[in-house]
Amino acid sequence: MLIMVAMVLFVFFLSLAVMLISSLLAKKAIRDREKCSPFECGFDPKGSARLPFSLRFFLIAIIFLIFDVEITLLLPLVIVSKLITAHTWAATGIFFLLILLIGLYHEWNQGALEWSV
Template identity: 55%
Template sequence: MEKVVVSVLLSVFLGFVLLFVGLFLGVSFFVGREKSSPFECGFDPIGSSRVPFSLRFFLLAVIFVVFDVEIVLLFPAVMVVGSSWVWVGGYVMLLVFLVLLFVGVIHEWREGSLEWES
């Protein structure tokens, strides 16, 4: 028990030491107008630095991430489908998950979020 307390205290102490070292090394001592201005290959900045982006592209990227995570969740189910120790409830849950995934794709398709051009 004493070893656990000592190791936890040592970890917390080491964490604080690394935090303060990072804060000290991250401080910029030379702050001026030139340092805080945006740099574009030696030229004065042209236009705004806040460039509007396509909301459709953002939504498509979010949809990709969501379905990518769902595909990763399917990997264990695919590995277990052929084995004999899976109970019927597992197959039902897999089927419900796939149906929800399919309904989500159909919804996004009807909404037009999967269209590349518009």
């Protein structure tokens, strides 16, 4: 227990020392207005908040998130494959991918993947 506390304190003080040294040795740049302003996805933070937003960009972003979540749901199937039978594991994975492919086909058929204006 004492060794673990000592290691945590050592890591804490080591990281504190590295941050202190890097802030002392860092090149001090002249700050201008553009570098200090926040950048929010290409929008001007000082402009109007009522600018039109591209619906196509939003749909592509949502489709990307769906397939990103799909990957995170498929990865645990490999770990679970050791606990359940191969037929159950394969059927679950194929069923899940089939649902996603049908959804992708529907999005493609509806024209949500077309980027032209």
